[in-house]
Amino acid sequence: MSQHAAVRVPDGLEARRALGEPWVSWLDRLPGLAREVLAEWELSPDGPAMHGHCSLVLPVRRAEGELGVLKLALPDAESEHEALALQRWAGDGAVRMLRADPARRAMLLERLGRRTLAEEWDVQACELVGQRYARLHLPAPPQLRLLSDQVARWTASLAALPAGAPLPHRLVEQAVSLGRELTSDPGERRLLHTDLHYDNVLAGEREEWLVIDPKPLAGDPHYEVAPLLWNRWDELAGDVRAGVRRRFHAVVDAAGLDEERARDWVVVRMLHNALWGLRDDPGQVRRGTRELLTVCVAVAKAVQD
Incomplete structure (x- = not known):
């Protein structure tokens, strides 16, 4: 060329x-x-x-x-x-x-196809992703940054949020407590994708579905679940709680994960997402940020109600 x-x-x-x-x-x-x-x-x-x-x-x-x-x-x-x-x-x-x-x-x-798991029924898509975790969560290469180090920093920032932040104080306290527990007991150091949602799984020829676009860290595989819950949000309109829980149980069951630990990571991760949204919008909370906070709180509540 x-x-x-x-x-x-x-x-x-x-x-x-x-x-x-x-x-x-x-x-x-x-x-x-x-x-x-x-x-x-x-x-x-x-x-x-x-x-x-x-x-x-x-x-x-x-x-x-x-x-x-x-x-x-x-x-x-x-x-x-x-x-x-x-x-x-x-x-x-x-x-x-x-x-x-x-x-x-x-x-x-x-080169892969253009079709993604976003075109499949969300519960089935969650099962397909969960079935792939074991193949992806290999022993982590030593060069990778540790999830536990990242989460410790984010949890400290979450703990420093002012009392007037537009988030339920109980949820913030819960996420801080869980974040500290999970980093003190980080579990196995496995290779994590960390952004494994529907649009990051494309149709292939040698396999029906192939994962793309990792943002890798070394840490606990239970961390992976949350992106499947907050993506394709509009499809959950009408019954968010039931829809989130169907997705959660589909991926946890397919992957053979510990339900309680996966739930704890979802709560921590959703409150960290909310924290980043507030950081990106430090003044008066804009509509887009309010919508993000609503999603984060709704997912965190749905998996434990």
């Missing part, structure tokens, strides 16, 4: 400039980085550019004709060990990585 071939960053990804640094610097570099990697790895574009929340995804064809996608991710903590996780899984239940340059956050991946 020509060194001068244009690579257009999709508008949805360009819009992240509004978030300031490090987005601006990365987006400035991104077209040149894409041209550089395409030329170096002898890849030809094979369709319009796509994007995730923090990555450029280019359909490509290798010199020998094999189809793939080139993924270039924002160089942040979440993407630091993505290639390491995919290497560890070696295509077993997850997308196969064909080549990587972690320093540049560049990966060549096998």
Whole structure:
């Protein structure tokens, strides 16, 4: 491919400039980085550019004709060990990585279909994800950051919330107590995806469903459940409690997890999500943040009512 071939960053990804640094610097570099990697790895574009929340995804064809996608991710903590996780899984239940340059956050991946688990019945989708946990939760590589260290920091921040924060005080206290308990008894250090929801499971050819886009940490597999509960939220309208509980029990039963420990992690994780929402909106709470807080509180209550 020509060194001068244009690579257009999709508008949805360009819009992240509004978030300031490090987005601006990365987006400035991104077209040149894409041209550089395409030329170096002898890849030809094979369709319009796509994007995730923090990555450029280019359909490509290798010199020998094999189809793939080139993924270039924002160089942040979440993407630091993505290639390491995919290497560890070696295509077993997850997308196969064909080549990587972690320093540049560049990966060549096998090409999967566009269909995701979001198109399946949510309870069945939860069962499918739960059935894959055992294949994904391998002994963690030593390079990974520890979930327990992260949770200890987030729990300390949650404990420091002012009394007037727009969250039920009882739930905040409960999440702080549980967070301290879970970090003092962190359990096995397993390779965690940490963002395993419906849109991160794509249709494949060698397997019906394959996992993508890990944000890996080392820690307790029970941490993985919560994203399946808060995503596809609109589908739960009318009976949130029953819908959340159906999903929770579907994934816990399919994975053979300890129900009480999974429930505790859901409570902790939902209150941490609420904390991050308040941090991103430090002034008057906007509508989007209020909706996030409502979801977080509703999930935390539903799994234990």
